[in-house]
Amino acid sequence: MSRRADQSERLERALEGGPIPHDEETRQMLAAAGALQPGDRRSPSRVSATREAMLREYARVQNPQETREDAGSGDGLDEPELHREEIELPDGGQLVLTDIEDITPERAAKTAARIARILNNKERDRQS
Template sequence: MLRRADRGAERLERALEGGPIPHDSDTRRALAAAGGLTPGHGRNPARVEETHDVMMAAFMRALNPSETRDDAGTDDGLEEIDLHRTEVSLPDGGQLVLSDLEEITPERLEEAAQVAAEILARRAKDHHS
Protein backbone atom coordinates (compact mmCIF):
# COMPACT_ATOMS: atom_id res chain seq x y z
CA MET A 1 0.00 0.00 0.00
CA LEU A 2 2.92 2.31 0.70
CA ARG A 3 4.19 1.79 -2.84
CA ARG A 4 0.75 2.68 -4.25
CA ALA A 5 0.71 5.93 -2.20
CA ASP A 6 4.22 6.77 -3.43
CA ARG A 7 3.15 6.31 -7.06
CA GLY A 8 0.08 8.50 -6.46
CA ALA A 9 2.24 11.19 -4.87
CA GLU A 10 4.66 11.05 -7.80
CA ARG A 11 1.82 11.41 -10.32
CA LEU A 12 0.39 14.35 -8.37
CA GLU A 13 3.77 16.02 -8.15
CA ARG A 14 4.35 15.65 -11.89
CA ALA A 15 0.89 17.07 -12.62
CA LEU A 16 1.48 20.04 -10.30
CA GLU A 17 4.77 20.80 -12.03
CA GLY A 18 2.99 21.01 -15.37
CA GLY A 19 3.37 17.47 -16.61
CA PRO A 20 0.64 15.24 -18.01
CA ILE A 21 -2.51 15.02 -15.89
CA PRO A 22 -3.21 11.47 -14.79
CA HIS A 23 -6.66 10.00 -15.36
CA ASP A 24 -7.13 8.26 -12.01
CA SER A 25 -9.77 9.75 -9.72
CA ASP A 26 -7.55 10.06 -6.63
CA THR A 27 -5.01 12.24 -8.40
CA ARG A 28 -7.73 14.32 -10.07
CA ARG A 29 -9.34 14.97 -6.66
CA ALA A 30 -5.96 15.90 -5.20
CA LEU A 31 -5.38 18.30 -8.12
CA ALA A 32 -8.79 19.88 -7.55
CA ALA A 33 -8.01 20.31 -3.85
CA ALA A 34 -4.64 21.86 -4.68
CA GLY A 35 -6.35 24.22 -7.14
CA GLY A 36 -8.76 25.28 -4.40
CA LEU A 37 -5.86 26.25 -2.17
CA THR A 38 -4.20 28.54 -4.69
CA PRO A 39 -5.13 32.23 -4.37
CA GLY A 40 -7.56 33.55 -6.96
CA HIS A 41 -5.64 36.76 -7.51
CA GLY A 42 -2.13 38.02 -7.05
CA ARG A 43 -1.13 40.92 -4.84
CA ASN A 44 0.06 44.05 -6.57
CA PRO A 45 3.27 45.12 -4.77
CA ALA A 46 2.67 48.80 -5.59
CA ARG A 47 -0.80 48.72 -3.98
CA VAL A 48 0.56 46.87 -0.95
CA GLU A 49 3.23 49.56 -0.49
CA GLU A 50 0.70 52.36 -1.04
CA THR A 51 -1.66 50.86 1.56
CA HIS A 52 1.22 50.50 4.00
CA ASP A 53 2.24 54.14 3.50
CA VAL A 54 -1.32 55.39 4.05
CA MET A 55 -1.70 53.28 7.20
CA MET A 56 1.61 54.51 8.58
CA ALA A 57 0.68 58.15 7.86
CA ALA A 58 -2.64 57.71 9.71
CA PHE A 59 -0.80 56.04 12.60
CA MET A 60 1.69 58.90 12.82
CA ARG A 61 -1.15 61.46 12.81
CA ALA A 62 -2.79 59.57 15.67
CA LEU A 63 0.47 59.54 17.64
CA ASN A 64 1.27 63.21 16.96
CA PRO A 65 -2.00 65.17 16.79
CA SER A 66 -1.92 68.74 15.54
CA GLU A 67 -1.52 71.38 18.20
CA THR A 68 -4.66 73.36 18.96
CA ARG A 69 -4.45 77.10 19.11
CA ASP A 70 -5.67 78.93 22.18
CA ASP A 71 -7.44 81.46 19.97
CA ALA A 72 -9.06 78.87 17.68
CA GLY A 73 -12.50 79.95 16.57
CA THR A 74 -12.10 83.62 17.38
CA ASP A 75 -12.46 86.28 14.71
CA ASP A 76 -13.68 83.72 12.19
CA GLY A 77 -17.07 85.40 11.90
CA LEU A 78 -19.09 82.43 13.09
CA GLU A 79 -20.17 83.95 16.37
CA GLU A 80 -21.47 87.03 14.55
CA ILE A 81 -24.10 85.22 12.46
CA ASP A 82 -27.61 86.59 12.85
CA LEU A 83 -30.47 84.14 12.57
CA HIS A 84 -33.53 85.70 10.93
CA ARG A 85 -36.86 84.41 12.21
CA THR A 86 -40.39 85.29 11.17
CA GLU A 87 -43.76 83.89 12.21
CA VAL A 88 -46.75 83.89 9.87
CA SER A 89 -50.35 82.82 10.42
CA LEU A 90 -51.69 80.47 7.77
CA PRO A 91 -55.23 80.78 6.34
CA ASP A 92 -56.59 77.72 8.20
CA GLY A 93 -55.33 78.87 11.58
CA GLY A 94 -51.91 77.27 11.39
CA GLN A 95 -48.70 78.98 12.40
CA LEU A 96 -45.55 78.95 10.17
CA VAL A 97 -42.16 79.77 11.66
CA LEU A 98 -39.52 80.53 9.03
CA SER A 99 -35.85 80.73 10.07
CA ASP A 100 -32.89 81.42 7.79
CA LEU A 101 -29.34 82.74 7.83
CA GLU A 102 -30.19 85.12 5.01
CA GLU A 103 -32.60 88.02 5.18
CA ILE A 104 -36.20 86.82 4.81
CA THR A 105 -37.85 88.87 2.08
CA PRO A 106 -41.64 89.30 1.79
CA GLU A 107 -41.55 87.32 -1.47
CA ARG A 108 -39.81 84.36 0.15
CA LEU A 109 -42.16 84.56 3.10
CA GLU A 110 -45.24 84.51 0.86
CA GLU A 111 -43.85 81.60 -1.17
CA ALA A 112 -43.10 79.56 1.97
CA ALA A 113 -46.58 80.28 3.33
CA GLN A 114 -48.19 79.12 0.07
CA VAL A 115 -46.17 75.89 0.03
CA ALA A 116 -47.07 75.16 3.67
CA ALA A 117 -50.76 75.89 2.98
CA GLU A 118 -50.74 73.51 -0.01
CA ILE A 119 -49.14 70.75 2.05
CA LEU A 120 -51.70 71.19 4.82
CA ALA A 121 -54.55 71.18 2.29
CA ARG A 122 -53.30 67.93 0.73
CA ARG A 123 -52.99 66.29 4.15
CA ALA A 124 -56.53 67.44 5.05
CA LYS A 125 -57.86 65.79 1.85
CA ASP A 126 -56.00 62.57 2.69
CA HIS A 127 -57.61 62.44 6.13
CA HIS A 128 -61.13 62.97 4.75
CA SER A 129 -60.94 60.22 2.15
Template sequence: MSRRADQSERLERALDGGPIPHDEETRQMLAAAGTLRPDTRRSPARVRAAKEAMLREYERAQNPQEAREDAGTGDGLDEPEIHREEVELPGGGHLVLTDIEAITPERVERTADRIARILQSSEQKDRLS
Protein backbone atom coordinates (compact mmCIF):
# COMPACT_ATOMS: atom_id res chain seq x y z
CA MET A 1 0.00 0.00 0.00
CA SER A 2 1.33 3.44 -0.88
CA ARG A 3 2.10 6.03 1.76
CA ARG A 4 -0.65 8.35 0.50
CA ALA A 5 -3.27 5.57 0.60
CA ASP A 6 -2.15 4.69 4.13
CA GLN A 7 -2.51 8.32 5.27
CA SER A 8 -5.91 8.55 3.62
CA GLU A 9 -7.07 5.40 5.36
CA ARG A 10 -5.82 6.61 8.77
CA LEU A 11 -7.54 9.96 8.23
CA GLU A 12 -10.84 8.29 7.31
CA ARG A 13 -10.67 6.03 10.37
CA ALA A 14 -9.98 9.03 12.61
CA LEU A 15 -12.83 11.03 11.05
CA ASP A 16 -15.20 8.11 11.58
CA GLY A 17 -14.41 8.15 15.30
CA GLY A 18 -11.65 5.58 15.36
CA PRO A 19 -8.32 5.93 17.15
CA ILE A 20 -6.49 9.18 16.45
CA PRO A 21 -3.17 8.55 14.72
CA HIS A 22 -0.04 9.90 16.34
CA ASP A 23 1.76 11.08 13.21
CA GLU A 24 1.91 14.86 12.73
CA GLU A 25 0.60 14.93 9.13
CA THR A 26 -2.60 13.09 9.97
CA ARG A 27 -3.19 15.28 13.05
CA GLN A 28 -2.81 18.39 10.89
CA MET A 29 -5.25 16.96 8.33
CA LEU A 30 -7.72 16.24 11.16
CA ALA A 31 -7.36 19.80 12.42
CA ALA A 32 -7.97 21.14 8.91
CA ALA A 33 -11.04 18.90 8.52
CA GLY A 34 -12.31 20.13 11.88
CA THR A 35 -12.14 23.75 10.76
CA LEU A 36 -14.22 22.92 7.69
CA ARG A 37 -16.98 21.29 9.76
CA PRO A 38 -19.82 23.70 10.54
CA ASP A 39 -20.14 24.80 14.15
CA THR A 40 -23.14 23.03 15.64
CA ARG A 41 -22.93 24.39 19.17
CA ARG A 42 -26.00 26.32 20.24
CA SER A 43 -26.05 29.09 22.77
CA PRO A 44 -28.02 27.97 25.84
CA ALA A 45 -29.36 31.51 26.26
CA ARG A 46 -30.69 31.57 22.68
CA VAL A 47 -32.25 28.11 23.10
CA ARG A 48 -33.94 29.25 26.33
CA ALA A 49 -35.16 32.51 24.71
CA ALA A 50 -36.60 30.61 21.74
CA LYS A 51 -38.37 28.15 24.04
CA GLU A 52 -39.84 30.97 26.14
CA ALA A 53 -41.04 32.78 23.01
CA MET A 54 -42.71 29.59 21.74
CA LEU A 55 -44.44 29.04 25.09
CA ARG A 56 -45.65 32.67 25.21
CA GLU A 57 -47.06 32.37 21.69
CA TYR A 58 -48.73 29.06 22.54
CA GLU A 59 -50.28 30.61 25.66
CA ARG A 60 -51.52 33.61 23.68
CA ALA A 61 -53.06 31.33 21.02
CA GLN A 62 -54.78 29.19 23.65
CA ASN A 63 -56.17 32.17 25.61
CA PRO A 64 -57.15 34.91 23.20
CA GLN A 65 -58.18 38.27 24.63
CA GLU A 66 -61.88 38.81 24.94
CA ALA A 67 -63.35 41.47 22.67
CA ARG A 68 -64.53 44.50 24.62
CA GLU A 69 -68.11 45.62 24.09
CA ASP A 70 -66.96 49.23 23.87
CA ALA A 71 -64.07 48.48 21.51
CA GLY A 72 -63.48 51.29 19.05
CA THR A 73 -65.12 53.99 21.16
CA GLY A 74 -63.01 56.61 22.81
CA ASP A 75 -59.79 54.76 22.10
CA GLY A 76 -58.38 57.52 19.90
CA LEU A 77 -58.59 55.43 16.78
CA ASP A 78 -61.68 57.08 15.35
CA GLU A 79 -61.39 58.73 11.95
CA PRO A 80 -59.99 62.23 12.47
CA GLU A 81 -61.81 65.18 11.01
CA ILE A 82 -59.98 66.64 8.02
CA HIS A 83 -59.97 70.43 7.79
CA ARG A 84 -59.59 72.05 4.38
CA GLU A 85 -59.18 75.66 3.26
CA GLU A 86 -58.81 76.94 -0.29
CA VAL A 87 -57.12 80.27 -1.05
CA GLU A 88 -56.54 82.24 -4.25
CA LEU A 89 -52.96 83.43 -4.54
CA PRO A 90 -51.89 86.67 -6.23
CA GLY A 91 -51.06 86.06 -9.87
CA GLY A 92 -53.79 83.44 -10.35
CA GLY A 93 -52.43 80.63 -8.14
CA HIS A 94 -54.61 78.36 -6.07
CA LEU A 95 -53.58 76.99 -2.64
CA VAL A 96 -55.33 74.15 -0.79
CA LEU A 97 -54.46 73.66 2.88
CA THR A 98 -55.42 70.37 4.48
CA ASP A 99 -54.76 69.32 8.07
CA ILE A 100 -56.23 67.25 10.89
CA GLU A 101 -55.91 70.29 13.15
CA ALA A 102 -58.19 73.30 12.79
CA ILE A 103 -56.87 75.82 10.25
CA THR A 104 -57.07 79.36 11.59
CA PRO A 105 -57.45 82.42 9.34
CA GLU A 106 -54.04 83.68 10.54
CA ARG A 107 -52.43 80.42 9.50
CA VAL A 108 -54.09 80.59 6.09
CA GLU A 109 -52.84 84.16 5.60
CA ARG A 110 -49.27 83.37 6.72
CA THR A 111 -49.07 80.30 4.48
CA ALA A 112 -50.52 82.13 1.50
CA ASP A 113 -48.00 84.99 1.96
CA ARG A 114 -45.13 82.53 2.22
CA ILE A 115 -46.19 80.66 -0.94
CA ALA A 116 -46.70 83.96 -2.81
CA ARG A 117 -43.13 85.06 -1.89
CA ILE A 118 -41.72 81.72 -3.05
CA LEU A 119 -43.56 82.01 -6.36
CA GLN A 120 -42.43 85.62 -6.87
CA SER A 121 -38.81 84.76 -6.16
CA SER A 122 -38.91 81.82 -8.59
CA GLU A 123 -40.48 84.06 -11.27
CA GLN A 124 -37.71 86.62 -10.78
CA LYS A 125 -35.05 83.90 -11.09
CA ASP A 126 -36.70 82.67 -14.30
CA ARG A 127 -36.61 86.18 -15.78
CA LEU A 128 -32.91 86.54 -14.94
CA SER A 129 -31.91 83.30 -16.63
Protein backbone atom coordinates (compact mmCIF):
# COMPACT_ATOMS: atom_id res chain seq x y z
CA MET A 1 0.00 0.00 0.00
CA SER A 2 1.38 3.43 -0.86
CA ARG A 3 2.27 5.92 1.81
CA ARG A 4 -0.35 8.38 0.60
CA ALA A 5 -3.14 5.78 0.73
CA ASP A 6 -2.04 4.79 4.22
CA GLN A 7 -2.20 8.44 5.37
CA SER A 8 -5.61 8.83 3.79
CA GLU A 9 -6.95 5.76 5.59
CA ARG A 10 -5.54 6.91 8.95
CA LEU A 11 -7.06 10.36 8.47
CA GLU A 12 -10.46 8.93 7.56
CA ARG A 13 -10.43 6.64 10.62
CA ALA A 14 -9.46 9.55 12.86
CA LEU A 15 -12.19 11.80 11.40
CA GLU A 16 -14.79 9.09 11.94
CA GLY A 17 -13.93 9.01 15.63
CA GLY A 18 -11.39 6.23 15.64
CA PRO A 19 -8.29 6.14 17.83
CA ILE A 20 -6.11 9.25 17.87
CA PRO A 21 -3.13 8.76 15.55
CA HIS A 22 0.34 9.00 17.01
CA ASP A 23 2.19 10.22 13.93
CA GLU A 24 2.70 13.95 13.48
CA GLU A 25 1.52 14.12 9.86
CA THR A 26 -1.95 12.76 10.66
CA ARG A 27 -2.26 15.08 13.66
CA GLN A 28 -1.47 18.06 11.44
CA MET A 29 -4.04 16.92 8.88
CA LEU A 30 -6.64 16.57 11.65
CA ALA A 31 -5.83 20.08 12.89
CA ALA A 32 -6.22 21.42 9.34
CA ALA A 33 -9.54 19.58 8.91
CA GLY A 34 -10.73 20.99 12.23
CA ALA A 35 -9.81 24.50 11.14
CA LEU A 36 -11.90 24.11 7.99
CA GLN A 37 -14.98 22.89 9.87
CA PRO A 38 -17.34 25.75 10.82
CA GLY A 39 -17.40 26.40 14.55
CA ASP A 40 -21.06 27.28 14.83
CA ARG A 41 -24.14 26.34 12.92
CA ARG A 42 -26.91 28.71 11.90
CA SER A 43 -30.26 28.00 13.46
CA PRO A 44 -32.98 27.65 10.80
CA SER A 45 -35.51 29.40 13.03
CA ARG A 46 -33.20 32.39 13.54
CA VAL A 47 -32.48 32.54 9.81
CA SER A 48 -36.19 32.63 8.99
CA ALA A 49 -36.91 35.16 11.77
CA THR A 50 -34.16 37.43 10.44
CA ARG A 51 -35.46 37.11 6.89
CA GLU A 52 -39.02 37.95 8.00
CA ALA A 53 -37.79 40.98 9.97
CA MET A 54 -35.87 42.22 6.93
CA LEU A 55 -38.93 41.82 4.70
CA ARG A 56 -41.16 43.63 7.24
CA GLU A 57 -38.69 46.52 7.43
CA TYR A 58 -38.47 46.68 3.63
CA ALA A 59 -42.27 46.79 3.36
CA ARG A 60 -42.45 49.52 6.03
CA VAL A 61 -39.92 51.69 4.17
CA GLN A 62 -41.67 51.14 0.84
CA ASN A 63 -45.10 52.02 2.25
CA PRO A 64 -44.68 54.85 4.79
CA GLN A 65 -47.61 55.87 6.97
CA GLU A 66 -49.63 58.88 5.90
CA THR A 67 -48.94 62.10 7.76
CA ARG A 68 -51.86 63.24 9.87
CA GLU A 69 -53.15 66.78 9.50
CA ASP A 70 -53.48 67.19 13.28
CA ALA A 71 -50.13 65.61 14.17
CA GLY A 72 -48.54 67.20 17.23
CA SER A 73 -51.65 68.98 18.46
CA GLY A 74 -53.53 67.87 21.52
CA ASP A 75 -51.46 64.73 21.97
CA GLY A 76 -50.22 65.68 25.45
CA LEU A 77 -46.64 66.06 24.28
CA ASP A 78 -46.65 69.85 24.30
CA GLU A 79 -43.79 71.67 25.96
CA PRO A 80 -44.47 71.77 29.74
CA GLU A 81 -44.54 75.08 31.56
CA LEU A 82 -41.48 75.64 33.73
CA HIS A 83 -41.89 77.39 37.08
CA ARG A 84 -38.99 79.43 38.40
CA GLU A 85 -38.42 81.01 41.79
CA GLU A 86 -35.37 83.03 42.92
CA ILE A 87 -34.59 83.05 46.64
CA GLU A 88 -31.98 85.05 48.57
CA LEU A 89 -29.89 82.92 50.96
CA PRO A 90 -28.79 84.24 54.40
CA ASP A 91 -25.11 84.75 53.46
CA GLY A 92 -25.89 86.76 50.34
CA GLY A 93 -26.14 83.83 47.98
CA GLN A 94 -28.93 83.29 45.55
CA LEU A 95 -30.88 80.07 44.96
CA VAL A 96 -32.82 79.49 41.76
CA LEU A 97 -35.50 76.79 41.92
CA THR A 98 -36.88 75.46 38.66
CA ASP A 99 -39.54 72.78 38.35
CA ILE A 100 -42.39 71.67 36.11
CA GLU A 101 -44.66 71.59 39.17
CA ASP A 102 -45.84 74.71 40.99
CA ILE A 103 -43.32 75.99 43.53
CA THR A 104 -45.26 76.81 46.69
CA PRO A 105 -43.86 79.31 49.24
CA GLU A 106 -43.61 76.52 51.84
CA ARG A 107 -41.63 74.32 49.47
CA ALA A 108 -39.34 77.20 48.50
CA ALA A 109 -38.67 78.07 52.17
CA LYS A 110 -38.00 74.43 53.07
CA THR A 111 -35.55 74.03 50.16
CA ALA A 112 -33.80 77.33 50.98
CA ALA A 113 -33.39 76.27 54.64
CA ARG A 114 -31.95 72.90 53.57
CA ILE A 115 -29.44 74.54 51.18
CA ALA A 116 -28.45 77.14 53.80
CA ARG A 117 -27.84 74.35 56.34
CA ILE A 118 -25.62 72.50 53.84
CA LEU A 119 -23.64 75.66 53.04
CA ASN A 120 -23.19 76.53 56.72
CA ASN A 121 -22.09 73.03 57.66
CA LYS A 122 -18.46 73.31 58.71
CA GLU A 123 -17.93 69.58 59.28
CA ARG A 124 -15.41 67.77 57.14
CA ASP A 125 -16.80 66.00 54.12
CA ARG A 126 -16.70 62.28 54.88
CA GLN A 127 -16.82 61.34 51.19
CA SER A 128 -13.43 62.83 50.30
